[in-house]
Amino acid sequence: IAGITQAPTSQILAAGxxxxxxxxxxxxxxxxxxxxxxxxxxxxxxxYSNTAGTTGKGxxxxxxxxxxxNTDDFPLTLASAVPSQTSVYFCASSLQGGTGExxxxxxxxxxxx
Amino acid sequence: xxxxxxxxxxxxxxGAIVQINCTYQTSGFNGLFWYQQHAGEAPTFLSxxxxxxxxxxxxxxxxxxxxxxxxxxLLKELQMKDSASYLCAVLDSNYQLIWGAGTKLIIKP
Numbered sequence: 410i411a412g413i414t415q416a417p418t419s420q421i422l423a424a425g426x427x428x429x430x431x432x433x434x435x436x437x438x439x440x441x442x443x444x445x446x447x448x449x450x451x452x453x454x455x456x457y458s459n460t461a462g463t464t465g466k467g468x469x470x471x472x473x474x475x476x477x478x479n480t481d482d483f484p485l486t487l488a489s490a491v492p493s494q495t496s497v498y499f500c501a502s503s504l505q506g507g508t509g510e511x512x513x514x515x516x517x518x519x520x521x522x
Numbered sequence: 523x524x525x526x527x528x529x530x531x532x533x534x535x536x537g538a539i540v541q542i543n544c545t546y547q548t549s550g551f552n553g554l555f556w557y558q559q560h561a562g563e564a565p566t567f568l569s570x571x572x573x574x575x576x577x578x579x580x581x582x583x584x585x586x587x588x589x590x591x592x593x594x595x596l597l598k599e600l601q602m603k604d605s606a607s608y609l610c611a612v613l614d615s616n617y618q619l620i621w622g623a624g625t626k627l628i629i630k631p
Contacts, residue, residue, distance in 0.1 A: 451621030507617030
């Protein structure tokens with residue numbers, strides 16, 4: 410089934426540890442995004458990529474890094490996790506960058522202790 | 523700054539009609555989107571408005587007034603499965619999506 414796959418679904422992590430959230434899409438979409446969703450707040454963009462080989466910073470990029478080596482994969486790395494990074498992380502894609510019709514993965518629930 | 527306002531929570535009765543409002547103040551406007559998000563699940567696209575007026579799609583309709591910075595999502599013949607959060611988002615002048623915090627809709631039998 411075409412779509413976006415995220416892994417892991419949930420993870421508990423000790424502060425200071427490194428963590429990579431994986432995201433893969435098979436829709437051949439050019440643009441991919443990482444959002445975090447926290448209670449009472451709207452989705453906040455962490456990083457995005459409009460095409461393979463390019464990435465950009467979103468609203469809340471500090472403490473996170475991404476890479477886009479190919480069209481399908483867009484991993485998000487927390488170099489040294491902190492408790493404020495406890496959140497639900499959604500990966501999304503769209504056919505082109507700068508459009509609003511996004512397709513979301515099922516989310517990764519991350520708890521940093 | 524950029525801002526999108528929606529009610530935090532609404533309650534409605536099965537079979538009834540409910541209107542969820544969204545007001546926005548953004549730097550530029552390139553379209554307004556509504557998404558549905560069931561608890562514990564991913565958001566899914568519902569509708570897109572870029573011109574003033576009403577867009578109807580089955581039981582759901584979305585309205586836009588650009589001069590007023592206002593949109594609403596209208597849900598008719600409510601079903602229990604419509605219990606979800608409804609997210610309003612605006613594409614600004616830089617083609618970045620600005621998201622509201624969402625409206626949690628509770629449907630009662």
